[in-house]
Amino acid sequence: MKILKSREGQTAYEVAAQMQWSxxxxxxxxxxxxxxxxxxxxxxxxxxxxxxxxKLTVARENKVNIYRVTQ
Known part of the structure; x- marks a missing residue:
């Protein structure tokens, strides 16, 4: 949620790139x-x-799923 709140309208790849991984x-x-x-x-x-x-919505934009926080 924090990642998507920091910048609205991201792909799953963009979100994954910002997550902490072990x-x-x-x-x-x-x-x-x-x-x-x-x-x-x-x-x-x-x-x-x-x-x-x-808590999130997803919309198909330019053949890519874009995730946003619901208002």
Whole structure:
């Protein structure tokens, strides 16, 4: 929620890149491609949960899902 409140209208990839991950000190730029894939999947799970709880909305824009905090 904090990530999406800091900048409205982000993709799951953008949200995942800002999350804290326990990858032995590596930041997002140091993640291997396959690890980013799994991290985005985990992020999508959290985003879907927040949508179900009514805390987020998702809209398809330019063939990409954009997540926003509900007002």
């Amino acid at each position: 990858m032995r000190g590596k930041d997002w730029s140091g993640f291997p491609a396959h690890q980013r894939w799994f991290a985005v999947g985990e992020t999508l799970s959290h985003l879907d949960y927040l949508i179900e709880k009514g």
